[in-house]
Amino acid sequence: MRLNQLQALTKWVPRPGPMTRSIAEENIDRSLQRMDTDCLDLLQFHWWDYGNDQYLVALDHLQI
Numbered sequence: 001m002r003l004n005q006l007q008a009l010t011k012w013v014p015r016p017g018p019m020t021r022s023i024a025e026e027n028i029d030r031s032l033q034r035m036d037t038d039c040l041d042l043l044q045f046h047w048w049d050y051g052n053d054q055y056l057v058a059l060d061h062l063q064i
Helices: 021-035 056-063
Strands: 009-012 040-043
Touching: 009 021, 021 056, 040 056
Parallel strands: 009 040
Antiparallel strands: none
16 A cells, blocks of 8 residues: 555544633644554544533534
8 A cells, every 4th residue: 555645534522611722732732643644634533512612612613
């Protein structure tokens, strides 16, 4: 298999509560480090309670 054909896929399930840019960045950086890659091709996002609109803040922080 060619290494350049591999894709980095992961998930992120943040703890309930306030969401900051630094929380999002720290978690993405942790995934990049653990997977030994410099790019995530897909990030599956799950939020525990969609009645808590902080998930919108989290998604805003994930925008490129």
